[in-house]
Amino acid sequence: MSNIKALVVEDSPTMRQLLLYALKRIPGVVTREASDGVDGLRQIQEERPDIILTDINMPIMDGLKFIEQVRATDDLKNIPIVVITTEGGDEDRQKAMDLGADAFVTKPIQAPAVVSVVKALLEL
């Protein structure tokens, strides 16, 4: 599969870079980045991603609201969503899964974990 479009929605530039590097380990993946939910929705309008990775705690529009908005759009219902959470964020993680997220990766982020979750969801 060539040109798999991945969107990373994360307010921390440090985390975003780490996630982008992890995704680049998968052949054929091209990445876009957004720093909050609103920015994420704007990026989706520009180009429909094949997979979304999103943080939960973000300014302007948080990850939960973002997932809700994505899932409320017919065309975007089936895009796999991976949530980046902290171990302490059990409740947020559950909310995200209830809203329609498909998987989660727990901090501290390890590239192999990100790669394997993304590969599994995209059946690569």
Place this chain on the structure above:
Amino acid sequence: MSADEDGRIHEDLLAQQAAFFESYFKKGAEFTRELMQETQRLRTRLAELEERLSDQDRANELEQRYQQIERENNDLAALYVAQSQLHSSLDSAEVVQVISEILLNFVGADRFALLMFDGKKALRPLLCVGLDEASVPGSLLGNSQVQRIIDNGGFTSSTSTEPRSDDEPLGIIGLGSAGTTFGVICVWGYLRQKASVSELDCHIFDLISKSGGLALQASRLVGEAQARTKSKPSDGPFERFSHLIGK
């Protein structure tokens, strides 16, 4: 029984004995031949298996090597991202934020403080994550490990992530530049799911100690140059940094 009869029986017995021995040796020869064939067959099989085993060994070895390269690649990517982020800003508040995010997101530390010397040479917390300022032990300068890092720079870390019952930090990272340590980061706790401190974590501590110290110093110089009026000659690094990060 006549002597003739006796002789016939004797000859019969001899003939039977001869026939027995002939068949016995024939069977022996046949058995030996079969045995030799079997040995040859087993030898061939053994050679096949040995070859297959060495192929398997080679495959295992390659797989292990691949895993190791994967790990090294991931570690290098994490270090590269950490390094580039540390030098991505000349704003003190942003540099402190990056250090804090690296510790939280890359290493998985969730209870730590960044302390700097104030004008009276006391260590004062500039940033606390997962604990409040009041819970930072006041006697850190009396801690021999902290003192060692202040004297020599670098970092020290226990391999365990289990919080200690005393106030002893699990990790201490010196912050400095040009051979002078102006502050330390003390780590008291890690995220629950973190089982141990890895080699990569230690490389990151080392990076924070060297590049983080330098990035902080550079940001302070830039900040002070931009706002020359605010710091006094009697100020220590704490006072010089605290207003730069809006504290």
